[in-house]
Amino acid sequence: MIENIKHTILVKAIELFKKNGFKNVTINEICESCNITKRTFYYHYDSKKTLLLDHFSLVDENIENTLKDIDKETTWLGKCWKVKQIYISGIANLNADILKNLIIIDMEQQNHMFSFVLNDFDPNLKRLRQIVIEYTRKGQEAGEIDANISPEDLSYCFASAFLGLAVSWSSTGGNYDLVEASKKYFYLIYKKK
Structure with a gap:
């Protein structure tokens, strides 16, 4: 279950980055897109940067x-x-x-x-x-x-x-x-x- 959430965050965030640009996407937007709290986001990723490195x-x-x-x-x-x-x-x-x-x-x-x-x-x-x-x-x-x-x-x-x-x-x-x-x-x- 936890890995599914992490993967969902990654996929949704990358979609947002591709659509709006990395710098234009906020953690709040990622959380909204995934229907999660900021706490859940930070449980899986320290920042947008670590998320992007994971995607690489x-x-x-x-x-x-x-x-x-x-x-x-x-x-x-x-x-x-x-x-x-x-x-x-x-x-x-x-x-x-x-x-x-x-x-x-x-x-x-x-x-x-x-x-x-x-x-x-x-x-x-x-x-x-x-x-x-x-x-x-x-x-x-x-x-x-x-x-x-x-x-x-x-x-x-x-x-x-x-x-x-x-x-x-x-x-x-x-x-x-x-x-x-x-x-x-x-x-x-x-x-x-």
Whole structure:
């Protein structure tokens, strides 16, 4: 029951954030939307910021189903992109305002959510990065990906490029296709020269 309430708060709040903008939504509005008291809200979440951070961890919650489809890819390079695409598509679905606020919260609280190196902020994201590093190694062995750069450095380079794209996309109101822009930079970084 308690988890259902927490999930309801999360879902309703995200709907409100998407509709009205993160900064324009109050805790009172979230409580009204969920038909709960402020006390109930604060039992589950310390603030709107913690609620938004919790939502970020749902970006890749359907990872298992998506990973099954990756085997259909014929190249290691294609598999690497598919894994990256899981995460990037989830981010793009947040909307530009929510992403902008997530980036700001991450900077303020130093959660390392958008860190270029592996960390434990989000176990699913860490797992995705580990899979990409492994696929990159296999792609290098197969001659599909430049073997002169370590898989970790390639991952770091793409994470850096993606963070730049995420900041640009969210600061321009999401006026271009984040997934397609990311794909372009992915292939520029990963493809064998």
